[in-house]
Amino acid sequence: MTAVSDRPARLITTGQAARELGIDPATLWRWVKAEYVTPHSKTVGGHLRWDLEDLRGQIKRLQARDE
Secondary structure (H helix, E strand, C coil): CCCCCCCCCCEEEHHHHHHHHCCCHHHHHHHHHCCCCCCCEECCCCCEEEEHHHHHHHHHHHHHHHC
């Protein structure tokens, strides 16, 4: 899901990621369902975990694609 990096991923919840981005968690869920963004991982219970730096990169690539 994410590229290998020199730094360990700091994984956060969907709610935390949404707060950092200034969006509603439902928006982030819609983006996942539409396959605009991909979480770093999913827990056994189905909760998404995000690497915020990777998520910001995914969003940046989407914005560049749409310009």
